[in-house]
Amino acid sequence: MSLDIQNITKTFGGAQALRGVSLAVQEGEFLALLGPSGSGKTTLLRVLAGLEIPDTGTLQFQGDDLTLLPARKRGIGMVFQHYALFRHMTVTQNIAFGLHARPRGTRPSKDAIAQRVGALLALVQLEGLEGRYPTQLSGGQRQRVALARALAIEPKLLLLDEPFGALDAKVRRELRVALREIHERTKVTTVFVTHDQEEALALADRVAVLRDGTVEQVDTPTHLVRCPATPFVADFLSQQQVETSF
C-alpha cells in the first residue's frame, strides 16, 4: 500500500471539514476525490500536502509517518487550483525551482537541471515557451507549467486540486487526455480533487466520493455507477449527469 489515511479529522473555527476520513491509495494509482463543494475534498488534499495539520488521525506513506512532517520535507508534488505559479519567474525558472531549492548535497548540477527542465517541457508540450512569464500564458499553458513544476521534484505522490476547474471545455478535454497520458508514462501515484463526476469517472482508476467530511464510497468508476453504496452517491452521480447533458 502506498498511502494510508487513517481517521483524519480537521475543524476550522467550529466548522468540521473532515470527520474521520480513512482511505488507502495504491502504488501507481490514479484516484479521484469527488464531492460537492464543502464536502472536504480540498481540505483532505491539503492535509496530504502538509499545508493543513489534521486535528486527529494519521497519515502514512510507504511506511513512513507523514502526519506531522512539514510540507517542504514531504516530497509531494502539488498542482494548485489557480496554479500558484511564481509570477516573477519565467516558465523555465518556475519548473526548475524545486530542483534549485534542494540542499547543496543533493542539488543537481546546472546542466542536469537544464536537461530535466527540457524533458519536462517536452512532456507537457510547452517547448518554445521557456522564457515566457505566467501572465503571458493561457490558462491551459499555465496548468501545464504547474504540472511540470510539480513533477520536477520527482514526487512519489502527485496531488491536483480541481486541475481543470478554471479552463474552458475544449482545453479541459485536451488536458484530461494529456494528464492521463503523463500518468501512464510516469506512473506517479496521483490524487486529484474534482466536483465534476464525469471527469472523475473518465480519468480515475478509482473514485472516492466524499460527503460532509466523510468518505461515502470508494470504487472503480464502473462499480460506482452500477452499484452505488448509498442513496447520496446514486443521487450525486445521476444529478450531475443531467446537469452536464445540458
Added chain:
Amino acid sequence: MKPRQPPSAPALSTFGPARRDPPWLVLLLIATSVGLCALVLVAPLITVFIEALRKGIDLFLDAAVEPDALSAMRLTLLVCAVAVPLNTIFGVAAAWAVTKFTFPGRVLLTALIDLPFSISPVVSGLMLVLLYGAHGWFGPLLQALGIEVIFAFAGLVMATTLVTLPFVARQLIPIMQAQGLDEEQAAATLGAGPWRTFFLVTLPNIKWALMHGVLLCTARAMGEFGAVSVVSGHIRGQTATMPLQVEILYNEYNSVAAFTLAALLAMFALVTLAVKHLFELRHSAELAALKRR
C-alpha cells in the same frame, strides 16, 4: 501603461453621454487638481529656490558650505541611514506577520501600525522626552548607564523612526494581502525553506511596493520636524538636522541661508522621488506584466 482597447464598435461611441463624462466635468476636475497643485505645491517650491538664489549664486554657495549647514546635512543623512533601514525591516516583518499569519492581536497590530499617522509628531516627541528624558521614566537608568537619548543622536533617530514607522508597512500590506499565500505554499511543497521562500518568492513579488515605501519613508524622514524638534534641543552643529537648522536661520532673519538650506532639503526629497520614477520607467514593462493577472 496598459494600451487602451480600441473601441470595438465605433458607431456606439457616437452615443456620447452614456459612455463619456460631459466635457465641463472633465475640465472642472482637471482645473481643480492642476490648480491646487500649482497653488500649494509648485509655487511654494519655486519660491524656495528663487528666495535662495535672490542675492546671487555666491551667497547661495557660501550658505551651502557653511559648517553648521554641512553638519545639519550630515546629521540628517545619518539619521535617515539608521531610521530608514530600521523601518524597512520593521515594515516587512509587520506586513508579513499581519498578512501571512493569523494570531491573537493581529487586528490590534494592524491598528498600531497606523498610530504614528494619527498622532501629532510633536506629541510623539514629547512622549519620547517623558520616557527617556532626564526626568523621564527611564531617565535615571539611562543616566546611570551613561547613555544619552534626549538632546542626542539616539533621540533624533528614535523620533524619526517613530514618525515614519507606517510608511513601508502601509505600502506592503495591501499588496501582500492581494497576493495571498498561494505562491509561498507552492514553494513549500517544492521543498523550499522559509528563508529561501522569502528571498526567492515573497521579496521579488513585493519589491516595487517595498522600494516605493522605502523612498517615501526616506523623503519623510529627511523632512521630519515636529518630533525631532522636541527631542533635539537645537544645538547647532550637533543636534540640528536640516529642517531644524532652517528654522534656526529663519528665526534669525537670515533668509538667504534659511532658504538655501530649505532648497537643498527640497532637492534631497526631489532626488528621492526622481529615483523612484526612474526605476518605474526603466521597469515599466515588467511592472505591467506583474500587474496583469
